[in-house]
Each structure stands twice: as C-alpha cells, then as structure tokens.
Amino acid sequence: MGKVVGFELSSQEPEKAATFYSKVFDWEISEPKWDYWAVTSLKDSGASGVKGGISKGPRDFPHGTRIQIEVESIDQTISKATSEGAMVVREKMEFEGFFLAYLVDPTGNGIGLIQHK
Template sequence: MARVVHFEIPAADPEVSVRFYKNVFGWEFSKWGDEEYWLAKTGEDDLPGINGAIMKQRDPAQPVVNTVEVPDLEKAIEAIEKHKGQIVAPKMAVPTVGWLAYFKDPGGYISGIMQMDANAK
C-alpha cells in the first residue's frame, strides 16, 4: 500500500512561513539546495506523522501538495492515466532522492508521486 510521505506548502515569502510554523508548532527547518526550499521536520521519527517542506510559490493558485511514495513511478503514472487522472508535471529527478511527478485526480486535486532512488540525477 502506498503512503503519503511528504507535503509541500507554497508561500509567497517562504521565510515568513518558516518563522510562522517554527513559532506556532515548533517545527525545525533546514534549507535544501539552491532553491527557496526549506525542509520541515515536524516531529520525532518514531512517532506517527510525516515531514515536508515550505517552498517558494510559483503560481498564486498553487495548492498544498501531498506526495505518495510508490515502488514504480512508471506503473503509477499508467494507473493514474487509466483511472482518469492527469499527469501535470512529468517525471523528473530529485537528485540523490528519487523520481517525482505531479498529477491531478479526477476531482482536479494535485498530488505528487515519488519513487525513491538515491541514484537519481
């Protein structure tokens, strides 16, 4: 069974959002890469929950996105399209992490799918 493993919160001013979530919920943040992308640690690894990120908003309508880990990205893409979903951002490498794509479900809601692969480039 595939599970949600990550979330992304878009923000017009990510540093303001980082301070907000840190002060309100005690989340810990670390900047990742050269982009305006801050990884969020939302709790201890041995407790239920997921970690995520705050990122620079690319579009005013950009939603909060949950990403589901799948064992095979290509098969997941095929299943999404077969069941009336739509790929909105094709397969891309997240270097040293894995392969990522974004899709809309039949209701029009966007989510991500990720196949872990430390060799992704």
C-alpha cells in the first residue's frame, strides 16, 4: 500500500481556507506564491507529518481532496472547527480502535477527523 506523502486543498477562497487550518490545527502556512500557500503540519523537527498546500482551484472544479487528520480529541476539534465556520457532515462515529467524524470546512472542502483510542 502507498502512504500519503502530501496533499493539496483546492478552494475558490484559499485565504479563508489558510486561516481556518492555521487556527484550528495550528498549521504553519507560508505566504502565497502563484496562488499556492505551502503548508506544513510539522511543528517539531522530530515530528512526523505530511506537507502540502492550499491552492486557488479552477472555476469548473473549485474544491477537492478530502484528507484524514489525526487529532487528540474529536470533540474539542469539532467545537473549534464549527466555531471557525465548519459544518459537521457525519457526527463522531465509533469503530474498533478509533473514532471518526467528517466535516466540511468554511470553503467547502471535506475533511475527516480520526482519534485513536
């Protein structure tokens, strides 16, 4: 199986998306270059994570890519996310070994939240 090595979130409102992910998940977002905001979720030099970016999506396909984001607490993250304009698509669900929830960020991108037990 392949492993995720990056991601790109497309949006017609990339500045709004950058603000959302920075505030809710504490991601570091670079200044835009060619309508692309580089993103890193790596706060500590020894931490693992995935690099990616946020881009202005084309008008005929303005949003894309749902990613799974591991969090310490789905409940706390949902609270923070909804206060920043996210919409819950699937409430917290319990599975063997983890919890899962689906949200749509304020710009229409779908994201999944995973909390391991």
